[in-house]
Amino acid sequence: MNSGIPVQYFLILATVMFFTGIYGFLTRRNLITILMSVELILNSVNINFLAFNRYLYPHKLEGMFFSLFIIAVAASEAAVVIAIIINIYRRFTTINVEDVNEMKF
Amino acid sequence: MASIMFILFSAMIIVFSILTVTSRKILRAAVYLLFVLVSTSGLYFMLNYQFLAAVQLTLYAGGIVVLIIFSILLTSHISQKFESSGWKKNIFSAIAAITGAILSIITILDYRFSATNEAAKEVNMRLIGKSLLSVDYDGYVLPFEVISVLLLAAMVAAIVVAKKGAPKTIGLPKINQE
Numbered sequence: 001m002n003s004g005i006p007v008q009y010f011l012i013l014a015t016v017m018f019f020t021g022i023y024g025f026l027t028r029r030n031l032i033t034i035l036m037s038v039e040l041i042l043n044s045v046n047i048n049f050l051a052f053n054r055y056l057y058p059h060k061l062e063g064m065f066f067s068l069f070i071i072a073v074a075a076s077e078a079a080v081v082i083a084i085i086i087n088i089y090r091r092f093t094t095i096n097v098e099d100v101n102e103m104k105f
Numbered sequence: 106m107a108s109i110m111f112i113l114f115s116a117m118i119i120v121f122s123i124l125t126v127t128s129r130k131i132l133r134a135a136v137y138l139l140f141v142l143v144s145t146s147g148l149y150f151m152l153n154y155q156f157l158a159a160v161q162l163t164l165y166a167g168g169i170v171v172l173i174i175f176s177i178l179l180t181s182h183i184s185q186k187f188e189s190s191g192w193k194k195n196i197f198s199a200i201a202a203i204t205g206a207i208l209s210i211i212t213i214l215d216y217r218f219s220a221t222n223e224a225a226k227e228v229n230m231r232l233i234g235k236s237l238l239s240v241d242y243d244g245y246v247l248p249f250e251v252i253s254v255l256l257l258a259a260m261v262a263a264i265v266v267a268k269k270g271a272p273k274t275i276g277l278p279k280i281n282q283e
Contacts, residue, residue, distance in 0.1 A: 005111050011213045013119070037126055060243070061233075064154055065245050071160055075256075076259030082263070083262070
């Protein structure tokens with residue numbers, strides 16, 4: 001195996017990062033920090049894909065392309081979310097999720 | 106050497122991701138997130154995916170973090186501190202996260218991963234470009250086209266949502282009027 005690091009170490013690292021993101025997602029109340037937790041979660045999944053691809057299927061490229069597409073989806077998601085956040089701030093002058101509880105039009 | 110780099114990167118990732126979700130100042134949380142993303146791209150370099158590490162650096166660390174920092178500057182005061190959400194919520198979320206992490210780690214350590222004996226494929230730019238545009242068995246032209254439509258839709262949606270609309274259509278009674 002390359003460089004002697006077992007694949008389990010990468011997976012454990014990604015697991016810790018994923019559940020740190022879950023913790024932030026559950027405790028944070030500001031929309032932007034919730035978005036940052038989601039980015040952490042997506043990033044940890046990318047690490048998993050790449051470790052699996054390099055260690056278990058080094059003759060294929062599926063994991064690499066999957067994480068490439070995940071990065072593209074994450075980028076477009078961040079753009080849309082930030083547009084929504086700016087719109088919410090314009091209307092409610094806050095982005096605290098507990099104060100934004102109306103969908104009245 | 107490689108194991109030292111791996112320990113360094115993973116320590117940085119774990120410490121800074123915990124700081125990202127616990128920091129009370131929002132701008133600092135964004136900068137810690139930047140450190141996490143840069144160390145992740147270091148891990149990609151260690152795994153020999155140079156193209157993806159460069160994409161990670163430019164798109165995540167360069168694009169998304171800058172976007173997040175801009176929206177932070179637009180929506181909140183820099184020196185403003187969050188009030189901490191109640192200790193009950195913190196403790197229960199921590200219990201949920203730690204339980205999930207322990208279960209996943211036990212499963213990972215139990216599973217026996219079996220590696221193949223096939224030779225590793227050299228990942229270079231020519232191969233990536235050919236795979237992205239090929240319609241063969243290991244081609245990725247369909248997800249490539251779908252992602253291009255998705256990017257266009259996201260761009261249009263972001264512009265439409267964030268622009269100031271005419272008061273007839275979007276101008277609703279303001280909620281917080283002084």
